Amino acid sequence: MLSNSSKYAIKAVLFIAVNSKRGKKVMVKDIANPINVPKPYIAKLLQKLVKEKIISSTRGPRGGFYLNNENFKVSIMKIIHAIDGEKTLKSCMLSLDTCNEEKPCPLHNILSISRDNILKHLNQKTIEDLSNDINLGQSFLPL
Amino acid sequence: MLSNSSKYAIKAVLFIAVNSKRGKKVMVKDIANPINVPKPYIAKLLQKLVKEKIISSTRGPRGGFYLNNENFKVSIMKIIHAIDGEKTLKSCMLSLDTCNEEKPCPLHNILSISRDNILKHLNQKTIEDLSNDINLGQSFLPL
């Protein structure tokens, strides 16, 4: 469903969200270890996220990654789209183009409600929402 | 979530289920095209399913694949496990070992209910259930 890359990206973004408060920036080398992802790999993903305006960065000494106010409003789905592309999550569980409500595939009837719920939540929840949860101790970022 | 291989396997099993009624067997070459999967590839998957006793086969002239009564009782999940392995679907959405109800990861709270529902349905529904749906015109096997 989600590629490793998307999972890494989500973890990294949330890590930045909770660790870059008040102008303090976070560097790649400080992200890679705690979220358990190889440094050069996460660096590449972060660059893509910057291009898509999902996170922000500055170069040079005291530089690093951070989130501005707009970044905080971005949905989790947008992170996934930036990394995995648009169509990954959209197709039906059997990847059938022809599957729809009128002509459902055999899995459609039993799975589509739950599936649509997952998509709905990924679209609704923002980086801000999830980092608030973490800050309130309602969820955790162990790695 | 599901690998291509699992999707192919599910499609193939259902195709066999609805096309091998009353002792008639289905051959690889007759499966590959309608379900839109390369023949040598689906052949390999079918062999694995036979070993796991999810489907049945006989060799030689008039041979092919079919389902016996026990095969029809197999859950969809078992097909997925046979092809993708046991752990693929079990891990949390961020693949965190440490994620659980007491210490949920940031996505856990928003997705776990829908996710558990999907797993529950995949465990409950049998090949028989889904092929009945198809036979009753409640779902379709276009490809």
Add this chain to the structure above:
DNA sequence: GAAATAATATGATAAAAATCATATTTAAGA
């Protein structure tokens, strides 16, 4: 404005998944 520090760009390598090809074995039917 020079040195140091950080992201960025580019690309090489490795591992896994998907695809393709071929030789072997088994069973049926003449």
Add this chain to the structure above:
DNA sequence: TCTTAAATATGATTTTTATCATATTATTTC
């Protein structure tokens, strides 16, 4: 029992995903 038709076993190739490495560019600070 010989021929044929089918699955089965094995493995080679290609593509995608994941990982690793290095050179370049921008920004701060002295």
